[in-house]
Each structure stands twice: as C-alpha cells, then as structure tokens.
Amino acid sequence: MDAIVKNFPQTNRESDRPSQQEAEEAVRVLLRWAGDDPTREGLLETPARVAKSYRELFAGYDMAPEDVLGRTFEEVAGYDDMVLVKDIPFYSHCEHHMVPIIGKAHVAYMPDGRVLGLSKIARVVEIYGRRLQTQETMTAQIARAIDDTLNPRGVAVMIEAEHMCMAMRGVQKQGSTTLTTTFTGTFKTEPADQARFMTMVRSR
Ligand SMILES: Nc1nc2c(ncn2[C@@H]2O[C@H](COP(=O)(O)OP(=O)(O)OP(=O)(O)O)[C@@H](O)[C@H]2O)c(=O)[nH]1
Ligand SMILES: [Zn+2]
Known part of the structure; x- marks a missing residue:
C-alpha cells in the first residue's frame, strides 16, 4: 500500500x-x-x-491498478501488434470544481510477449476516473499504470471529454471537447505507430 x-x-x-x-x-x-x-x-x-x-x-481511491493489472496472458500465438480498446466511456469529476467530466478513453499498447485481459484496461480507466481529476493527470496515470505493470513496448492513451465546469458554470461553453494524449515507448519514438493509433481511434 x-x-x-x-x-x-x-x-x-x-x-x-x-x-x-x-x-x-x-x-x-x-x-x-x-x-x-x-x-x-x-x-x-x-x-x-x-x-x-x-x-x-470516488471508489477509485480504494482501488489500485496493480490489483487489476496483475493477471496477464502469454499464450497469444506470438501476437505482437497493437492492442487498442477504444471508446471506453467514463465519468469523472474535476478536481477544481468537483463537477462531472464526461468522456471516452482510447487505450492501446504494443505487447512484449504478454497481453492483458481486455476488461482490465477498462477497469484501469474506472480506477482513475472515480477520483478527482484533471484530464491531463488521468491520461498520464492510465498510461503509466499499464507501462509499469505490463512492461509493453509502448502505451498510447487518448482521452476526449467534456468538462461540466465549462458547460454548466463559469465560461458556459457547451459541447466543447478536450483531447489529451500520452505516448510511451514505440508510440513516442515511432511516428508511424503513433499515426496508426490515431487512425484506428478515428476509424468508425
Ligand atoms: N488543465 C485543466 N484544466 C481544467 C480541467 N478541469 C477544469 N479545468 C480548469 O481549471 C481552471 C480553474 O481556474 P480558476 O481560475 O482557478 O477557477 P475559476 O474561477 O472557477 O475558473 P473558471 O472556470 O474560468 O470560472 C479553469 O480554467 C477550468 O476550466 C482539466 O482537466 N485540466
Ligand atoms: Zn472544473
């Protein structure tokens, strides 16, 4: 702990x-x-x-990413290309105003021999979403948790979200979306991998 x-x-x-x-x-x-x-x-x-x-x-304060990311699988017939789970919906709360952040997370990694159970990626989003957040922090935390526990060749996380503190109060701009990304490993060093992640996230 x-x-x-x-x-x-x-x-x-x-x-x-x-x-x-x-x-x-x-x-x-x-x-x-x-x-x-x-x-x-x-x-x-x-x-x-x-x-x-x-x-x-705020149940995320009682959960640690290590607990859900502990179980991995090696028997994937040598699969070593990108695994992307996209459009993971989440509700969080902004740490400045404690009002909702409503968004979607897209999470990818490049396996290095081991893969994660797909649901575990969504569980990591839940763990960090159910805390007081900034979007930047949440993006970086998801990437780091997967990087630290799985040691993949790279992790890419994109979050798109609407902040109710900008819609319901303050500047009162409804419908604007904030995009944040964190790239590690091959997603950071190889522009082609990063571009492929973006294309796959955008494809419908
Ligand atoms: N970078 C970042 N800023 C955020 C996030 N959520 C809310 N904010 C911003 O945090 C800022 C807090 O600004 P302050 O001037 O201290 O607070 P405020 O007077 O309530 O600001 P207004 O929202 O402009 O009325 C605002 O600009 C919010 O839009 C986030 O996830 N990331
Ligand atoms: Zn806010």
Missing part, C-alpha cells in the same frame, strides 16, 4: 478518512450554504445519500 500512496499520492489511507457522520454533517453545511433547509422532509435523508453516492463516485 505504501508504494501506491507514494506513486499515487491522492490515494488516502482509510485511517485519514472522516467518519460517515462527519461527511453527512459537511453535506448539511453545504445544503445550508446553497440556501436550503436540511431539516425539511425532502432533505432529511440527503446527507446519507450523498455520502453513499460519494463512496461510489
């Missing part, structure tokens, strides 16, 4: 967590701050629901 805390410092220790009661009280304060009355009937159960919902929306 210590290595995880060191590598992914936003992962909190269970002992540092406030109690359920403290979390619910914080929600009551925010309800009053918003201008409502937490003692009215419709809001009585809301703090407990919000706390429960936060557990789910």
